[in-house]
Amino acid sequence: MSLSDFEFSALASESAVHRSVYTDPAVFAAEQARIFRRAWLYVGHESQVPSVGDWLLTRLGPDEMILIRGEEGALSLLHNRCPHRGARLVAAERGSSRHLICPYHAWSFDPAGRLTGLPLPEGYASTFLDDASARQVARAPRLQSYRGFIFASHAAEGPSLPEFLGGIAFAIDNLVDRAPSGRVTQVGGALRMLYRGNWKLFMENAVDLVHPGFVHASAVAAARADREAATLTGVTGQVVQMQLANGLRPAEWNELSIHGFSGGHVSMDSFYRQGVIAAQRDDPVFQRYFEALAGAQGEERAREILSIDRFNNLLWPNLSINSRFQAMRVVQPLSVDLTQVTSWCFALEGAPEEMTRLTLRFLTAAASPVSLVAADDLEIFERCQRGFAGAGPEWLDISRGLAVDREVDGETIAPGTSELPIRLQFASWRHWMSQSGSAV
Ligand code: FES
Ligand SMILES: [Fe+2]
Numbered sequence: 001m002s003l004s005d006f007e008f009s010a011l012a013s014e015s016a017v018h019r020s021v022y023t024d025p026a027v028f029a030a031e032q033a034r035i036f037r038r039a040w041l042y043v044g045h046e047s048q049v050p051s052v053g054d055w056l057l058t059r060l061g062p063d064e065m066i067l068i069r070g071e072e073g074a075l076s077l078l079h080n081r082c083p084h085r086g087a088r089l090v091a092a093e094r095g096s097s098r099h100l101i102c103p104y105h106a107w108s109f110d111p112a113g114r115l116t117g118l119p120l121p122e123g124y125a126s127t128f129l130d131d132a133s134a135r136q137v138a139r140a141p142r143l144q145s146y147r148g149f150i151f152a153s154h155a156a157e158g159p160s161l162p163e164f165l166g167g168i169a170f171a172i173d174n175l176v177d178r179a180p181s182g183r184v185t186q187v188g189g190a191l192r193m194l195y196r197g198n199w200k201l202f203m204e205n206a207v208d209l210v211h212p213g214f215v216h217a218s219a220v221a222a223a224r225a226d227r228e229a230a231t232l233t234g235v236t237g238q239v240v241q242m243q244l245a246n247g248l249r250p251a252e253w254n255e256l257s258i259h260g261f262s263g264g265h266v267s268m269d270s271f272y273r274q275g276v277i278a279a280q281r282d283d284p285v286f287q288r289y290f291e292a293l294a295g296a297q298g299e300e301r302a303r304e305i306l307s308i309d310r311f312n313n314l315l316w317p318n319l320s321i322n323s324r325f326q327a328m329r330v331v332q333p334l335s336v337d338l339t340q341v342t343s344w345c346f347a348l349e350g351a352p353e354e355m356t357r358l359t360l361r362f363l364t365a366a367a368s369p370v371s372l373v374a375a376d377d378l379e380i381f382e383r384c385q386r387g388f389a390g391a392g393p394e395w396l397d398i399s400r401g402l403a404v405d406r407e408v409d410g411e412t413i414a415p416g417t418s419e420l421p422i423r424l425q426f427a428s429w430r431h432w433m434s435q436s437g438s439a440v
Pocket of ligand 2: 211212
């Protein structure tokens with residue numbers, strides 16, 4: 001099947017999308033070429049590769065990559081593929097070495113991907129190795145850090161990183177600004193979840209505020225049954241308080257605001273109000289944290305930083321940023337109906353150690369394989385994916401709230417239960433999918 005540019009953009013309108021955008025391998029292949037081989041995508045944090053030779057296995061769209069620190073601090077994003085016969089250069093999650101040595105015929109490369117040695121070099125006289133590019137591990141043409149968070153693109157041309165981030169850059173700023181030292185460090189390992197559904201289902205659900213009271217009803221009920229735990233101070237009651245927060249009434253969800261930006265990025269107001277998860281607290285840990293932040297930034301600026309109270313901030317196409325709990329979730333499409341979600345936590349340098357535990361527990365309770373809440377969402381994604389494949393309407397409605405979207409200071413604002421985020425995500429999808437030709 002081959003669809004023209006017009007046909008791709010015809011699969012999503014302002015008010016409905018065709019179910020094939022979730023199920024058709026041809027659409028998925030085009031998304032990989034037109035979105036994931038062109039857009040700026042998050043690949044890692046500077047603190048994960050602090051010293052020369054430190055490397056991290058990551059992904060850039062469809063390709064497995066190595067983020068590696070070279071001489072004088074220079075970062076490279078190398079394809080995990082030997083230029084000789086194509087073997088995967090590394091297999092571990094991370095490591096440190098001034099040379100990457102291919103396990104097959106032992107060619108070695110420096111952190112910039114240049115060939116530095118090989119056995120029996122005389123055998124290659126007057127061969128393909130005369131071509132300099134044949135001696136170089138392929139690398140992403142564009143790599144740039146934004147306040148320590150590293151983004152890359154397979155495309156040599158296209159919007160700059162600041163242009164691409166647009167209005168959602170505030171979420172990264174707010175995450176980093178919360179650190180008294182002005183720096184964050186990645187802590188712990190990565191959490192990974194797989195689901196048998198299309199990648200877009202995760203991005204749509206992360207700011208869908210109709211579903212929590214229904215999809216997460218059993219977690220809310222379990223938390224309500226444990227009244228004592230909900231009143232515990234400190235992190236002991238945190239998970240119960242998080243589950244209780246999903247129990248807002250539909251009208252209360254609607255009172256939150258959705259903030260949409262050009263480029264398909266979306267931010268939602270927070271709904272964590274009580275206990276250790278509240279934005280402002282008066283317990284001793286928070287007081288020590290506030291004093292550290294105010295000591296570094298001044299009291300007024302510290303209050304301003306902490307007053308930004310958003311929950312999921314989605315950087316289209318595949319990153320969810322939680323500034324308040326210093327977490328990043330990356331949505332990695334593996335096939336049209338298989339998706340991996342990888343999450344990382346960050347510690348606020350200069351903040352009390354207890355703040356890091358709050359962060360780790362947040363991500364474990366909200367987005368790990370042991371999360372009661374995440375399991376509910378994954379179940380729904382798989383139900384949707386199975387539903388799309390069956391007989392029934394070809395078109396899926398995304399028009400809820402369309403009549404009340406309004407523009408305010410460069411943002412599109414909508415009530416919490418609007419489907420504005422899905423409309424914005426598909427507007428960006430149409431934009432990128434309607435541009436053919438190679439960008440690499
Ligand atoms: S495949 Fe890497 S050295 Fe041969
Ligand atoms: Fe959910």
